[in-house]
Amino acid sequence: MNDTNTTTQDASTAPATNGPPKMRAENVDVFYGDKQAIKGVSIDIFDDKVTAFIGPSGCGKSTFLRTLNRMNDTIPSARVTGHIELDGEDIHAAAMDVVQLRARVGMVFQKPNPFPKSIYENIAYGPRIHGLTTNKAEMDEVVEQSLRRAGLWDEVKDRLEESGTALSGGQQQRLCIARAIAVDPEVILMDEPCSALDPIATAKIEELIHELRGKYAIAIVTHNMQQAARVSQRTAFFHLGTLVEYGETGRIFTNPAKQRTQDYITGRYG
Numbered sequence: 655m656n657d658t659n660t661t662t663q664d665a666s667t668a669p670a671t672n673g674p675p676k677m678r679a680e681n682v683d684v685f686y687g688d689k690q691a692i693k694g695v696s697i698d699i700f701d702d703k704v705t706a707f708i709g710p711s712g713c714g715k716s717t718f719l720r721t722l723n724r725m726n727d728t729i730p731s732a733r734v735t736g737h738i739e740l741d742g743e744d745i746h747a748a749a750m751d752v753v754q755l756r757a758r759v760g761m762v763f764q765k766p767n768p769f770p771k772s773i774y775e776n777i778a779y780g781p782r783i784h785g786l787t788t789n790k791a792e793m794d795e796v797v798e799q800s801l802r803r804a805g806l807w808d809e810v811k812d813r814l815e816e817s818g819t820a821l822s823g824g825q826q827q828r829l830c831i832a833r834a835i836a837v838d839p840e841v842i843l844m845d846e847p848c849s850a851l852d853p854i855a856t857a858k859i860e861e862l863i864h865e866l867r868g869k870y871a872i873a874i875v876t877h878n879m880q881q882a883a884r885v886s887q888r889t890a891f892f893h894l895g896t897l898v899e900y901g902e903t904g905r906i907f908t909n910p911a912k913q914r915t916q917d918y919i920t921g922r923y924g
């Protein structure tokens with residue numbers, strides 16, 4: 655085992671064996687003012703995999719996740735350099751419409767954040783502003799399908815006009831996942847989606863992540879190593895703003911190549 659500052663990545667991340675990556679980040683740095691939070695991170699995200707970002711508090715997992723749909727653009731002090739592609743397209747290109755990008759690369763946050771509107775409207779809002787439907791019947795179909803995919807339909811089908819904020823925390827988080835799904839995304843980013851939920855609601859979200867795998871590329875930030883081991887096929891370990899090691903989840907947890915990964919997964923820090 656070594657602990658050099660280069661990232662260890664499994665050979666299987668190479669495009670030749672897995673097809674082209676859905677997203678590719680190359681040499682990404684993020685600064686908040688003068689402070690550098692992400693240092694030279696390169697990573698490929700694949701269509702048919704759930705990728706977990708793990709690492710101790712403050713190592714930059716959320717900051718890096720937010721680079722993938724340019725959410726850091728909303729933070730005035732944040733500056734991102736490097737190259738990020740979605741299906742080979744530069745997400746920072748002048749021609750890239752950022753509203754469109756955030757529909758293609760949807761996001762679910764730590765705290766469920768439904769709009770203070772009806773359950774129906776929470777889902778219908780995105781498809782409406784993106785012009786994805788032309789009439790009420792089509793919109794009804796999108797709302798139903800999105801709620802079904804998020805495993806919420808049976809619980810809410812008789813109260814679609816009630817406020818989204820009246821649902822339980824776990825239901826609200828599934829509503830937020832349904833909202834992301836409604837605009838037909840290609841990638842879903844999840845930033846500690848279970849940290850505000852109880853174990854039963856957490857289990858439901860984990861089950862849902864399994865069901866969504868293959869339909870969307872998913873990247874999830876989690877503090878919880880058991881969760882990373884349960885839901886992901888690939889794991890990226892971050893430390894102090896760098897990507898230390900990235901590879902197949904089973905290997906990262908049983909046979910890490912780097913001493914720092916070993917120390918983290920055995921609970922020596924974090």
Ligand SMILES: Nc1ncnc2c1ncn2[C@@H]1O[C@H](COP(=O)(O)OP(=O)(O)OP(=O)(O)O)[C@@H](O)[C@H]1O
Pocket residue numbers: 686691709710711712713714715716717718729731877
């Ligand atoms: N909006 C911001 N302005 C300034 N600094 C920030 C901002 N957001 C994050 N940081 C800093 O960037 C570094 C990385 O933070 P980030 O939240 O990405 O880490 P994290 O690994 O997701 O942490 P946690 O697991 O605690 O959520 C930290 O030092 C943090 O204080």
